[in-house]
Amino acid sequence: MLTLYDAKHNLVANPINRYAISSNSGGYRQAEDVSLTLYIQNTSPGKDNESNWLPTPKGEFLLAFRTYLPGKEIVEQTWQIPGLVKVK
Numbered sequence: 006m007l008t009l010y011d012a013k014h015n016l017v018a019n020p021i022n023r024y025a026i027s028s029n030s031g032g033y034r035q036a037e038d039v040s041l042t043l044y045i046q047n048t049s050p051g052k053d054n055e056s057n058w059l060p061t062p063k064g065e066f067l068l069a070f071r072t073y074l075p076g077k078e079i080v081e082q083t084w085q086i087p088g089l090v091k092v093k
Contacts (some may be wrong), residue, residue: 006073009045012065019060021047026059032055045089 006027011017016024026033026043034056035041044058045051068075070086078084 006071007043007059008057008069008071009061010067010069014067017060017062017066021055021058021060026057028086045064048080 006025006029008025009017033041034054042054042057044054045061046058047061047063049055049060050058068089072079076084
């Protein structure tokens with residue numbers, strides 16, 4: 006689960022009332038190769054991509070990544086979360 010907080014560790018009010026993205030949320034749009042692009046930004050990435058959007062405040066924010074019932078790779082610390090890529 007990826008949860009977004011403002012700089013004071015509060016959830017961020019936003020137009021789509023989304024505060025986290027998780028495998029349980031569903032409804033995400035995957036690419037043909039089954040990869041998943043998440044849009045972690047202040048403004049809408051466009052209606053076609055809003056299913057993959059985690060709205061941010063205009064200023065600083067924090068992301069927390071949590072796993073529940075983690076697999077062997079996470080327990081043994083051999084798996085690393087894919088990095089974030091700034092595109093703008």
